Amino acid sequence: MAETSAEQIALLEARVSELPERLQAHIERARMLGRELSPLFSADPERVDIALAGHDLYRAASDVEMLGIADRRGIVLGALEIQQPLLLHGPLAAIWMADEGHVSDKEVLDAVQYHTTFAPGLGPLAATVFIADKIDPNKVERRPWLSKVVERAYIGDWKAAVRTYIKTLDGELRRQGVAPHPLAQEAYDYLGDT
16 A cells, blocks of 8 residues: 555556546646645645646546446436536546545545535645646636636635636636536635635
């Protein structure tokens, strides 16, 4: 059983090396951003790096694969996950990290599980993972509205960065006729109350 951060990172990097190159490149960029944001958000950079190394382990899996794994693992799916199985990639990555990556840090696993939607009760570590994933320069190029999130992130206000992302994405999704994830709205409300 891996017990040190270095051993956990080695296991994660071995798994990441099996992913498509474009995804490996995104994970590396997210890890670099995580190293930059950690001190600004007062998050432990080592724990952030572990979470970011594993956050997208299932991002390249097909919908059928993700639904099958969720079924075998006994995950009870909501209507949203059945309609959009991609939402399962974070929870499945967290399960792999706990089982195969020997990560037992609940805060790290929660950061991975909720890196797509965020969730009430999460703090600076999860916010660092969430924002580092979202402000990958390739994503900012495709979605110029992310520049507002980048701005708030680099002044060190993780709550404002997360809330800005959730609020702006909510508007984008609604314009496309897509319902936002209810957990994101709960997180937005929670952060407004803290």
